[in-house]
Amino acid sequence: MSPGLRRLYMPRPVAVEADAGGRPVAVEGVAVEAIREEWLLEDRWWTLKPMRRHYFELALADGRDLTVFRSAVSGRWYRQRA
Amino acid sequence: MEIACALLGEDTLALDSVEIAERTERALRELEGIGAAVESERPGEVFFALDGLRGLHGGDAAGVLRAARAAIGAAVRIASGPTRFDAWLRASGRRAPVPVSALAGRLGVSEREGAELTAALRRLGIETLADLAALSPDRIADRFGPVGLRALRLARGEDDPPQPRAAHEELAADLELPEGAAGAQLDRALELLVDRLLADPRRRGRTVLALRLGALLSAGGSWSVDQGLARPTASALALRSVLGPRLEALPGPASSLRLRALSLGPRVGDQLELSLRGEEHRRRRLGEAIREVRAAQGGEALLEVLPLDPRSRFPERRAVLTPTAPSR
Numbered sequence: 001m002s003p004g005l006r007r008l009y010m011p012r013p014v015a016v017e018a019d020a021g022g023r024p025v026a027v028e029g030v031a032v033e034a035i036r037e038e039w040l041l042e043d044r045w046w047t048l049k050p051m052r053r054h055y056f057e058l059a060l061a062d063g064r065d066l067t068v069f070r071s072a073v074s075g076r077w078y079r080q081r082a
Numbered sequence: 083m084e085i086a087c088a089l090l091g092e093d094t095l096a097l098d099s100v101e102i103a104e105r106t107e108r109a110l111r112e113l114e115g116i117g118a119a120v121e122s123e124r125p126g127e128v129f130f131a132l133d134g135l136r137g138l139h140g141g142d143a144a145g146v147l148r149a150a151r152a153a154i155g156a157a158v159r160i161a162s163g164p165t166r167f168d169a170w171l172r173a174s175g176r177r178a179p180v181p182v183s184a185l186a187g188r189l190g191v192s193e194r195e196g197a198e199l200t201a202a203l204r205r206l207g208i209e210t211l212a213d214l215a216a217l218s219p220d221r222i223a224d225r226f227g228p229v230g231l232r233a234l235r236l237a238r239g240e241d242d243p244p245q246p247r248a249a250h251e252e253l254a255a256d257l258e259l260p261e262g263a264a265g266a267q268l269d270r271a272l273e274l275l276v277d278r279l280l281a282d283p284r285r286r287g288r289t290v291l292a293l294r295l296g297a298l299l300s301a302g303g304s305w306s307v308d309q310g311l312a313r314p315t316a317s318a319l320a321l322r323s324v325l326g327p328r329l330e331a332l333p334g335p336a337s338s339l340r341l342r343a344l345s346l347g348p349r350v351g352d353q354l355e356l357s358l359r360g361e362e363h364r365r366r367r368l369g370e371a372i373r374e375v376r377a378a379q380g381g382e383a384l385l386e387v388l389p390l391d392p393r394s395r396f397p398e399r400r401a402v403l404t405p406t407a408p409s410r
Contacts, residue, residue: 005404008387009397041395051396082397 011078016068018077024056024068027079031061041069049073055082083243084143084162087169088113088128088150091157101304102126103294105156107342111252112153119246129166129244165241179210185233199229211237254342255279261300263336268329275341276321289314289347295325297336305333314347372406381405 017026024032036057043051052072060066067082090105102125109128110120117138118130132146139149147160161172167188176184182203186196208214214222214237222230235241255278257271272295279285291314296306307328315321325341375384384406391399 005388005402006385007398008401008403011398043396080397 009081011069011080014068014077014079016070016077018070022054022070024058024077027058027060027066027068030064032058033061034059036065057082084132084164085166085169085244086130086132086143086147086150086160086162087166087173088130088154088158088160089170089173090126090154091159103296103306107252109154109156109158110247112155113150116149116153118150119244121244121246127170129169130246131244132162165236165239166244167236167241168239179212181210182208182214182233182237184211185214185236188236189229189232191229195229199226199233202226203233215239252342253279253282253284253346254340255282256338256340258338259336261335261337268332268336268339269326271339272325272329272341273318273322275339276318276325279341279343280316280318280321285316285343285346287316287349289316289349290321290343291345291347292343293321293325294340294342294344295328296340296342297332298338298340299333300335300337305331305336307331308344376406 015028016024019025023035026032036059038056041053041055050073053069054072055067055069058066058068066079068077068079070077088109090109106122106125106128110122113120113128113130117135121129132143135146136142139145143162147162151158151160159173161169163169163172171180171184182200186200187193189196203214214234217234219231219234222234255275257275259271263271290311292308292310294306294308296304298304309324309328311324372384382405385403386406387401388404389401392401394400
């Protein structure tokens with residue numbers, strides 16, 4: 001990326017507790033009230049650095065609406081404005 | 083066809099041109115109120131056809147003339163005849179033999195040209211309309227051309243039928259001026275008048291085709307000017323820019339200003355000049371502000387969102403932040 005350019009909506013690491021099925025139950029200690037929507041994104045599967053994300057749009061107990069995803073490649077959780 | 087001519091009373095002679103025009107306009111509207119299709123080519127004078135009005139007002143011409151007289155109210159002389167010219171002769175009290183000088187102002191040319199023609203006729207011994215009517219068109223055409231033929235037609239009782247104006251509502255705005263108003267105060271007054279005129283609900287979104295700007299002068303008397311527009315508009319800016327220079331012709335301090343829409347056009351929402359100017363103004367001010375901030379805070383101080391792939395499923399691919407271009 002050119003100097004001076006900054007990407008918007010970059011994923012940020014976040015602490016998520018998930019149940020046995022891999023579905024979030026708390027984000028940074030705040031309980032998940034509901035999963036509004038979930039979807040899968042896959043890209044670059046033909047390269048050595050494939051992208052595979054499992055997104056969840058969550059309603060948290062404190063009223064926030066938050067979108068998180070789990071990277072199937074790294075196994076880490078991220079939040080992201082979607 | 084029978085034509086009626088209404089001449090506003092003798093007292094109008096004592097009035098100035100603006101007041102006569104105002105009275106004429108009132109008379110036109112009153113006559114339109116009784117169903118007449120009116121024509122008025124000069125202040126103080128109105129023509130209308132009686133055909134079609136008899137059934138509304140007593141069944142005969144006398145009934146229509148009575149209704150017209152009652153509608154106008156003020157001192158008015160009304161008479162009817164087979165042509166406009168004949169009706170005018172009767173209303174103005176002329177009786178046969180009518181001198182050719184009566185034609186002077188009725189030939190569709192300037193008063194001076196009309197007077198020259200009638201003077202030439204009299205030099206040739208043609209004193210009355212009857213004398214003129216007896217001459218052959220060829221002789222008149224040879225000697226006096228189209229104006230002479232027009233005079234001959236009138237003398238022979240031939241005339242074009244009235245061409246009535248399109249009936250319209252009164253759309254005008256008045257403003258009293260403070261004593262000694264001039265310069266910027268007049269400009270501000272004109273701005274208010276234009277805004278009031280355009281805000282009048284009777285305009286119903288229609289554009290303006292022609293305007294009359296008038297003033298009552300502090301020293302007595304009045305002044306007015308008619309202004310046609312190159313294209314129909316309802317833009318306050320366009321009207322002000324056209325009327326503003328006309329105010330410079332005001333002969334003296336005015337006690338009030340009046341703006342009247344003489345003719346209305348189709349409905350159009352044409353505020354383009356305003357919006358374009360506003361956009362340009364905004365862009366220029368924004369450019370100046372950006373230059374100032376960049377000079378004070380550095381090139382990275384101002385960023386803008388640059389869309390890359392707005393519909394990407396991966397949010398981080400949709401847009402980037404980039405320093406605002408100096409030229410913006």
